[in-house]
Amino acid sequence: NAGVMQNPRHLVRRRGQEARLRCSPMKGHSHVYWYRQLPEEGLKFMVYLQKENIIDESGMPKERFSAEFPKEGPSILRIQQVVRGDSAAYFCASSPATGGLFEQYFGPGTRLTVT
């Protein structure tokens, strides 16, 4: 059973370009979460999605950031017009569909560098 997959693992973008980060949850998981980690800090929640629904986006910056989890295909975190401050590691996690509290399984992350 493959774990959470993220690609690309490393992404370099110039200021003003767009960054697209992809996340495929574990098989059977339909809940996806995105977190951002700055160097030497803990992870900060960004957004929680289920298939075709955004459940909680309270951690997402109001501008330039968007996320989706379509019926088919991976979840996408999109950052438009990137700035140097967007440089960070972005982690995706997934959990099962049933109700209750479940552990979240994390992917290896995408390290975004904005030059």
Added chain:
Amino acid sequence: GESVGLHLPTLSVQEGDNSIINCAYSNSASDYFIWYKQESGKGPQFIIDIRSNMDKRQGQRVTVLLNKTVKHLSLQIAATQPGDSAVYFCTTVAGGTSYGKLTFGQGTILTVHP
């Protein structure tokens, strides 16, 4: 506001010793707690969890203790091994509308010397 913090940012131990990593949390609505381990360049790895209706839970070589009265969580690692060297995060989940949102602490760096 909600925050999760750790008492000690770094911990160095000798191989074979027991390690204790502490964590304080502020949100009394937290009802689920998870310890994660993160190795350099990797994503967080689940270690052990505990629900708010429990005060202790044991796994393989690890024990988590929860004291809701003082909002304190600890992770005990028995017979620490060099492979345990990593950053350890305690995380909390509050119920209701915050369900699914993990709040991470700053992290404790554990270094195990052979």
